[in-house]
Amino acid sequence: MATTETGSPRPDTTRPAGAHDVPSQAATPAPASAPLEPNSPPRPIASRQPAPISRLGIAAVVVTVVLWASAFVGIRAVGPSFSPGALTLGRLSVAAVVLGLLVVPKLRGLPRGREWWPILGYGVMWFGGYNVALNAAEHMLDAGTAALLINVNPILVAVMAGVILKEGFPRWLIIGSLIAFGGVAVIALGSGQRSTADVAGVLLCLLAAALAAVSVIVQKPVLRKFPAAQATWFGIMVGAVCCLPFSGQLVTELQAAPLPATLGLVYLGIFPTAIAFTTWAYALSLIDAGRLAATTYLVPGTTILISWLVLGEIPTIWGLVGGVICLVGVGLTRRRSR
Numbered sequence: 001m002a003t004t005e006t007g008s009p010r011p012d013t014t015r016p017a018g019a020h021d022v023p024s025q026a027a028t029p030a031p032a033s034a035p036l037e038p039n040s041p042p043r044p045i046a047s048r049q050p051a052p053i054s055r056l057g058i059a060a061v062v063v064t065v066v067l068w069a070s071a072f073v074g075i076r077a078v079g080p081s082f083s084p085g086a087l088t089l090g091r092l093s094v095a096a097v098v099l100g101l102l103v104v105p106k107l108r109g110l111p112r113g114r115e116w117w118p119i120l121g122y123g124v125m126w127f128g129g130y131n132v133a134l135n136a137a138e139h140m141l142d143a144g145t146a147a148l149l150i151n152v153n154p155i156l157v158a159v160m161a162g163v164i165l166k167e168g169f170p171r172w173l174i175i176g177s178l179i180a181f182g183g184v185a186v187i188a189l190g191s192g193q194r195s196t197a198d199v200a201g202v203l204l205c206l207l208a209a210a211l212a213a214v215s216v217i218v219q220k221p222v223l224r225k226f227p228a229a230q231a232t233w234f235g236i237m238v239g240a241v242c243c244l245p246f247s248g249q250l251v252t253e254l255q256a257a258p259l260p261a262t263l264g265l266v267y268l269g270i271f272p273t274a275i276a277f278t279t280w281a282y283a284l285s286l287i288d289a290g291r292l293a294a295t296t297y298l299v300p301g302t303t304i305l306i307s308w309l310v311l312g313e314i315p316t317i318w319g320l321v322g323g324v325i326c327l328v329g330v331g332l333t334r335r336r337s338r
Contacts (some may be wrong), residue, residue: 057286060279061295067279069302071272072143072150073310074264075135081261084135085246086253087268092127092240094269096233099278103233111234115225118218123238126215127277131239133208140201142313147303148323149187149205154293154330155180156213161289164217172335180329186322213293219281220289228281236273297330 078087111119138146155177187202222231254262284292300323307313 054286057283060283061287061292064276064280064283065295065298065302067272067276068296069147069299070306071268071276072138072147072299072303073306074268074272075138076143076146076307076311076313078257078261078264078268079135079139081257082135082253082265083246083249084132084139085243086250087135087265088128088131089240089243089246089250090254090265091131091269091273092236092243094266095273095277096236096240098270099229099233099236099274103229107230111226115222118222119231119234120238121218122215122222123235124242125211125218127235127239128242130208130211130215132243133204133211137201137204137208140198141205142319143307143311144300144304144313145187145316145319145323146201146205147300148319148326149184149202150209150212151297151300151323151326151330152180152184152206153209153213153216154296156210157216157289157293160213160217172332176329176332176335178329179332180326183322183325183327183329186325187319189318216284216289216293220284223281223285228285229278232274232278232281236277294330297327300327 075087082090134146134150137149141149159177184202184206219231219235226234257265280292283295
């Protein structure tokens with residue numbers, strides 16, 4: 001990677017042998033002393049490009065998208081047997097046990113002092129509030145429409161990244177955001193023509209999207225101190241504690257629920273929660289929050305496909321049109337201003 005012009009076989013051990021050999025202090029060309037010379041620097045400079053996302057990072061994103069898409073369908077399927085709060089508590093309890101089996105043996109210590117604040121934040125908002133709001137919304141909306149509405153989340157992440165992370169507000173971010181929110185208005189308008197209950201479902205989805213977006217920003221710094229699985233498990237435990245008031249409902253509903261519904265709850269706890277939230281956290285530790293949030297644009301289409309195959313559900317024409325407008329808008333937010 002670094003060669004000396006003198007042909008000397010002493011790459012690192014020779015200190016200043018002469019005025020011409022000052023760069024040999026390290027095995028690579030010194031950026032301060034020889035930036036203008038055309039002989040050695042080109043190769044090192046060419047190699048200093050942003051590192052591509054690793055294969056594990058890409059795999060984590062794919063797993064997250066597919067499992068989160070299946071969650072919308074799973075929630076819709078078990079919804080008749082479980083109320084929103086009880087379903088959340090049951091899902092988090094299963095996830096806490098399954099993920100805890102992997103995390104606890106490797107846990108060297110708990111967060112200290114102020115390290116708990118962001119964990120409490122995304123634990124309450126994402127694992128607790130988000131799930132309760134989404135479960136309630138899917139009692140009123142089909143899985144595909146709910147996924148389309150939650151897809152506002154990447155826009156909110158981009159906006160907060162501009163404010164909190166000082167990334168600014170590029171022109172295409174503003175244009176795309178306005179178009180995407182127009183798509184949400186189309187979905188809400190169509191829902192309002194059917195019943196007011198659907199409007200409540202839309203509002204609950206938007207609340208869930210807002211809680212998830214804030215949680216992404218809050219979770220990012222935690223992943224600099226704790227591994228993805230640990231950070232996820234901490235949040236799951238916080239969310240489960242918040243949902244303990246629903247424990248009575250969960251016990252009652254578990255006793256009355258058919259076996260497929262109970263198995264569906266277990267599936268939601270293991271795959272979309274324990275696994276998918278961990279793969280998300282792992283990807284978030286490697287990728288910028290705004291850039292990673294863009295990958296969730298793939299969730300609605302995947303959800304509609306799974307919902308059609310498993311439940312036979314197809315969003316209304318308003319949901320499809322509004323969803324397409326949302327996707328166009330969020331796609332425009334990724335364009336670079338020139």
